[in-house]
Amino acid sequence: MASLTHYIVLSSILFGLGTVGFCTRRNALILFMSIELMLNAVNLMLVAFSNFMGDMAGQVMVIFIFAVAAAEVAVGLAILIALFRHVREVDITKFNVLKW
Amino acid sequence: MEGYLYLIPLLPFIGFLINGLLGQKIGKSGVFCIGCSSIGLAFLFSILAVYQLACSPAEDRLLVQVLWSWISVGNLNIDIALMMDPLSAVMILVVTGVSFVIHIYSTGYMAHDEAAWRFFSYLNMFVFFMIMLVLGSNYVVMFVGWEGVGLASYLLIGFWYKENVNADAGKKAFIVNRIGDFGFLLGMFLIFITFGSLSYLDIFPKAAHMYEQGIMAMNSPVMIAICLLLFLGATGKSAQIPLFVWLPDAMAGPTPVSALIHAATMVTAGVYMIARTNVLFTLAPTALLVLVLMSAATAFIAATIGILQNDIKRVLAYSTVSQLGYMFIGVSVAAYGAGIFHLMTHAFFKACLFLCAGSVIHAMGGDQDMRSMGGLWKKIPITYITMLFATIAISGIPPFAGFFSKDEILWKAFTFPYYPVVGKIVWFIGVLAAGITAFYMFRLIFMTFHGKFRGTEEQAHHLHESPLSMTGPLMILAFLAVFGGWLGVPHLIGNLFGHVPNILENFFEPVFASSHEIIGAYAGVQHHSTVVEWVLMAGSVAVAIGGISLAYHIYIRRVDVLPGKLAETFSIYHRLVYNKYWVDEIYYYVVVLPFYYLSMFLWKVVDAFIIDDIGANGQAWWVQRGSGALRLVHNGYVQTYGAFMVLGLVVMLWFFIV
Numbered sequence: 001m002a003s004l005t006h007y008i009v010l011s012s013i014l015f016g017l018g019t020v021g022f023c024t025r026r027n028a029l030i031l032f033m034s035i036e037l038m039l040n041a042v043n044l045m046l047v048a049f050s051n052f053m054g055d056m057a058g059q060v061m062v063i064f065i066f067a068v069a070a071a072e073v074a075v076g077l078a079i080l081i082a083l084f085r086h087v088r089e090v091d092i093t094k095f096n097v098l099k100w
Numbered sequence: 101m102e103g104y105l106y107l108i109p110l111l112p113f114i115g116f117l118i119n120g121l122l123g124q125k126i127g128k129s130g131v132f133c134i135g136c137s138s139i140g141l142a143f144l145f146s147i148l149a150v151y152q153l154a155c156s157p158a159e160d161r162l163l164v165q166v167l168w169s170w171i172s173v174g175n176l177n178i179d180i181a182l183m184m185d186p187l188s189a190v191m192i193l194v195v196t197g198v199s200f201v202i203h204i205y206s207t208g209y210m211a212h213d214e215a216a217w218r219f220f221s222y223l224n225m226f227v228f229f230m231i232m233l234v235l236g237s238n239y240v241v242m243f244v245g246w247e248g249v250g251l252a253s254y255l256l257i258g259f260w261y262k263e264n265v266n267a268d269a270g271k272k273a274f275i276v277n278r279i280g281d282f283g284f285l286l287g288m289f290l291i292f293i294t295f296g297s298l299s300y301l302d303i304f305p306k307a308a309h310m311y312e313q314g315i316m317a318m319n320s321p322v323m324i325a326i327c328l329l330l331f332l333g334a335t336g337k338s339a340q341i342p343l344f345v346w347l348p349d350a351m352a353g354p355t356p357v358s359a360l361i362h363a364a365t366m367v368t369a370g371v372y373m374i375a376r377t378n379v380l381f382t383l384a385p386t387a388l389l390v391l392v393l394m395s396a397a398t399a400f401i402a403a404t405i406g407i408l409q410n411d412i413k414r415v416l417a418y419s420t421v422s423q424l425g426y427m428f429i430g431v432s433v434a435a436y437g438a439g440i441f442h443l444m445t446h447a448f449f450k451a452c453l454f455l456c457a458g459s460v461i462h463a464m465g466g467d468q469d470m471r472s473m474g475g476l477w478k479k480i481p482i483t484y485i486t487m488l489f490a491t492i493a494i495s496g497i498p499p500f501a502g503f504f505s506k507d508e509i510l511w512k513a514f515t516f517p518y519y520p521v522v523g524k525i526v527w528f529i530g531v532l533a534a535g536i537t538a539f540y541m542f543r544l545i546f547m548t549f550h551g552k553f554r555g556t557e558e559q560a561h562h563l564h565e566s567p568l569s570m571t572g573p574l575m576i577l578a579f580l581a582v583f584g585g586w587l588g589v590p591h592l593i594g595n596l597f598g599h600v601p602n603i604l605e606n607f608f609e610p611v612f613a614s615s616h617e618i619i620g621a622y623a624g625v626q627h628h629s630t631v632v633e634w635v636l637m638a639g640s641v642a643v644a645i646g647g648i649s650l651a652y653h654i655y656i657r658r659v660d661v662l663p664g665k666l667a668e669t670f671s672i673y674h675r676l677v678y679n680k681y682w683v684d685e686i687y688y689y690v691v692v693l694p695f696y697y698l699s700m701f702l703w704k705v706v707d708a709f710i711i712d713d714i715g716a717n718g719q720a721w722w723v724q725r726g727s728g729a730l731r732l733v734h735n736g737y738v739q740t741y742g743a744f745m746v747l748g749l750v751v752m753l754w755f756f757i758v
Binding site (some may be wrong): 019022023024031092093095096097098099 | 734735736737738739742743746
């Protein structure tokens with residue numbers, strides 16, 4: 001039986017992976033996936049805590065977050081595609097005109 | 101009953117608006133018509149109001165019209181209110197009457213000037229403010245008028261602004277007046293603090309009451325301070341020592357302006373103000389002592405400067421300063437009625453003299469130097485006769501107007517109730533100045549109208565008498581200069597002709613009654629023998645005649661020798677007086693230059709360096725540098741921003757956990 005500690009460790013590892021991925025990778029799609037990874041790491045934590053506390057509100061919350069995240073992914077991918085159509089490029093370091 | 105009082109200032113104001121806004125459209129004749137008729141109507145309404153005033157019994161001689169409440173803050177209540185009592189009645193007649201005559205004269209004098217509409221709108225504005233000054237029923241309204249006439253004076257001195265000299269003269273007049281206005285303002289504040297009001301009808305009864313009840317002693321420090329501050333205001337407006345320097349320069353304006361503003365009306369505002377405040381001045385003998393000494397000095401020094409001036413208008417300007425000194429002697433020996441009387445007669449003869457000078461300048465084609473005139477009387481006889489009358493009047497020869505007013509002032513100075521000895525000294529200076537006045541005025545007449553013509557051929561050809569629009573006013577004013585003095589015949593002479601009353605003195609009685617009571621109670625009722633009065637009168641006439649005959653001797657009989665010889669013999673004095681005692685130069689080095697350097701310091705060091713460079717621009721510089729460093733963080737890489745967010749999260753976590 002996996003205890004709460006296991007869940008916390010797992011979700012922390014996932015969040016860490018997502019963070020490192022976001023900060024180091026250049027492909028915009030991968031960045032996007034890293035963000036999703038972080039989001040879902042947090043979701044996992046939420047479900048674990050919810051179960052531990054015996055309160056279903058947390059798990060209901062996670063369902064909502066999935067719904068919102070789906071919408072967010074749709075918008076995010078659309079932006080990425082629009083970006084790609086403009087510059088034929090998904091390297092995030094090339095999109096640095098918005099500075100100073 | 102009092103309902104139409106507001107029309108007196110309103111009409112000139114409407115004239116000012118029409119001439120100022122539409123002047124170029126309605127054409128020159130329209131401007132002349134509106135300019136003169138607005139003042140003429142105001143004059144008619146003034147006569148009406150004064151007639152009504154004179155018909156009522158002595159204790160009811162007061163018309164008040166409150167127009168609206170202007171300022172009401174705490175216990176400070178200021179109304180825009182007009183008030184007419186015997187004092188303002190005489191002033192208003194002089195102001196509107198002389199203004200009307202001079203407006204008519206201006207239609208001739210300014211007939212060929214392109215900007216006549218501007219001239220007339222300024223002139224109407226001046227009359228409006230002067231009426232507000234005279235008719236206001238509290239010090240604030242008076243101050244509005246006071247500032248307004250200063251503005252009009254500035255605009256009209258610099259009327260021909262294309263020449264720098266004229267603009268400078270205007271500026272000088274305005275700035276010197278500001279110094280005086282500062283004193284006036286402080287005086288007003290002090291009055292408000294002391295009496296809790298600025299309305300004449302509150303202050304003066306209260307002051308008299310406080311004195312009678314013993315709450316306020318004679319000569320209390322606050323009263324002296326009020327009076328001296330008000331006097332500072334008066335010295336600015338009325339060109340007394342130490343602020344007289346602007347008036348001679350003010351002659352840069354057109355001659356009707358010199359006649360109206362700088363001789364007859366505006367410059368007498370200070371005398372009016374002191375006569376209006378008579379109760380307070382009566383309660384401050386020390387202030388009166390300062391006043392009488394300053395004004396006697398002014399009367400004398402200005403008269404001596406007048407001796408050697410060659411510009412016809414400058415002679416008259418110094419003469420004006422000197423005569424204003426006389427008026428101030430009058431009010432400062434507590435003979436307020438005499439001061440106002442001289443103000444009135446002076447308005448007649450000095451306006452006449454200036455207008456005559458204008459007519460002479462007109463004939464000479466703009467030349468003002470008396471050295472190039474001479475023998476003009478045959479060419480411009482009307483001007484000559486009228487100017488001669490006015491000159492006799494100013495010299496104090498009976499029965500011309502100036503004799504009565506000047507002699508009354510001298511007699512009142514001789515019997516100064518507070519300081520008898522000082523009064524005698526002032527009387528002596530006054531008589532001396534009267535002799536000098538007679539001398540330099542006849543010098544002016546002789547140099548201008550007698551002897552041989554010294555100008556160019558062209559000028560000689562150009563000489564002509566002025567049109568009727570100019571000579572008419574001259575005749576009216578000359579008439580007044582001859583007969584105007586009969587309004588104030590002294591009892592001594594009046595008794596000779598079977599009790600001719602001193603109309604003016606009786607008329608003024610309600611205004612100055614409480615002052616007279618205070619003086620009577622303080623210094624005791626004085627009796628002077630009529631013999632002394634006769635002797636003094638004869639003495640001042642003799643001195644005047646002496647001055648005239650001296651002028652005749654020097655400038656007619658021995659004109660080729662004496663003036664030059666005298667200048668050589670008394671070369672030091674000649675240079676001293678000829679250069680006007682170097683007053684302008686002294687003021688330049690003592691006052692103007694230090695202020696110039698102080699201003700330079702304040703500008704260059706305090707303002708430009710400390711406030712601008714260190715303060716405003718310095719802050720901006722630091723902010724710019726700081727943000728310049730910080731903006732490098734915004735490098736446009738999403739991942740950097742992400743890393744910062746993570747960093748922020750870590751910091752927050754660290755805060756929460758530890």
